[in-house]
Amino acid sequence: MSGDETESEVYPDIMSSPPVSSRPVTPADTPLLYEIYASTRRREVEAFGWPPAQQEAFLRMQFDVRRRGYEATYPAAEHTILLYDAAPIGSMIVSRGSSAFDLVDIAILPEFRNRGFGASLLAGLIGDASAAGVPVRLMVLRGNPAIHLYQRLGFVVTSGDAVYLEMKYDSRGAQQPDI
Numbered sequence: 001m002s003g004d005e006t007e008s009e010v011y012p013d014i015m016s017s018p019p020v021s022s023r024p025v026t027p028a029d030t031p032l033l034y035e036i037y038a039s040t041r042r043r044e045v046e047a048f049g050w051p052p053a054q055q056e057a058f059l060r061m062q063f064d065v066r067r068r069g070y071e072a073t074y075p076a077a078e079h080t081i082l083l084y085d086a087a088p089i090g091s092m093i094v095s096r097g098s099s100a101f102d103l104v105d106i107a108i109l110p111e112f113r114n115r116g117f118g119a120s121l122l123a124g125l126i127g128d129a130s131a132a133g134v135p136v137r138l139m140v141l142r143g144n145p146a147i148h149l150y151q152r153l154g155f156v157v158t159s160g161d162a163v164y165l166e167m168k169y170d171s172r173g174a175q176q177p178d179i
Helices: 027-045 052-073 119-131 148-152
Strands: 020-024 080-086 087-096 101-108 134-140 156-161 164-169
Touching: 020 119, 027 052, 027 087, 027 101, 027 148, 080 119, 087 119, 101 119, 119 134, 119 148, 134 148, 148 164
Parallel strands: 101 134
Antiparallel strands: 020 080, 080 087, 087 101, 134 164, 156 164
């Protein structure tokens, strides 16, 4: 927010609706998790010009590899389904370590994007990290529009490569974001 705007002007849906809640992922959520994941990559994969069956096979392979990689790298991470008015709207994976909280992944279904849900969830995570006295870290694909949200909330780029940026919100000495 710029300071001249109120929360209800920036996020009108959030101010008049129930907040986002979450529940732990279960094995039965795999089809939903795939749909959430595919929604974040579909446009990119469509641009390859492949036939629909090849696009689907590629997305499923990438989903499986990603899932196994996250499970191996962050075995104790909290993996949740995000709910709005009891309907699934996305997923989030957070690894809460003693020296930092890592936002491993967050994805919101397209019909729920740009309504303030991500900002609200991140502000909550930042609040939890602040209470624990640790920073929040994340990696984001260069060019991902969410970079602007992260920066607005106070995340700064700490490093990166040709594909990803590493960002951090350091709760120690930083003011909590005002969404």
